[in-house]
Amino acid sequence: MSMDSKLNELVERDRDHECKGFGPDQVCVRIVAVAKLPSRFGDFRIAAFWNNRDQKDHIAIIHGDVVGAEDVPTRMHSECLTGDVVGSLRCDCRDQLETALSRIGQLERGVVLYMRQEGRGIGLANKIRAYALQDQGLDTVEANLALGFRDDERDYAVAAHMLHSLGIGSIHLMTNNPTKIEQLTRYGVNVSRRLPHLLPPNVHNRFYLETKARRSGHYIDFSGTPHLQEQSDPVIVEGMPGAE
């Protein structure tokens, strides 16, 4: 069966899908529409999902035949309008997204989950409030706390169910964030391997990345010499200020 027919079958199957849900919030997800999506990063299909937890359209960007597959290279990306769309250099989001899409686009198969969890789940306006506090000297964790949020408000139950809905048996997760692996595993996803997803820092996001390593326990090595191999990867955004 072709990949398109397989995915269309999943849409049919999910029309009346209901289950006891993932995690304490009993999160249930349906795959609602699939279409082809040729992109500058490769050939993809895009799948839209409904869920019973938030009002957001979460998305899977799929390359190759992933239904029923094991060890599927997977990137779980959190929406970042400032980075993804505007090309902000305050974070590493766009570099990570573009690199994930082009790497996966060149593999046999893989998937990028584009989760609408702007600002680590606090939303766009609040992220900009957090940026304003960072402009006054707070770090990214302190800014979230000052606004009355946890440093990270994301929950990956929707993402876990999305992978389940796609029939993906196990994943190789592209991340430096141990919490993503812990949570997905808790929600029943088999993360058979972690693939480091580091890109070279620029002058604007270096402190932000250091904070992720120092305060949020991300696997990013700044002090250790030699640096992790991945940090010497060629720069993705040509002409990026401060790029080494």
Ligand SMILES: Nc1nc2c(ncn2[C@@H]2O[C@H](COP(=O)(O)OP(=O)(O)OP(=O)(O)O)[C@@H](O)[C@H]2O)c(=O)[nH]1
């Ligand atoms: N609250 C807040 N969110 C931010 C800030 N900078 C980037 N983000 C958001 O952080 C999310 C990306 O998460 P990161 O913490 O950068 O990285 P990660 O996805 O947890 O980890 P990796 O998988 O290793 O990339 C996106 O939703 C961004 O909008 C910030 O200063 N404050």
Ligand SMILES: [Zn+2]
């Ligand atoms: Zn960002």
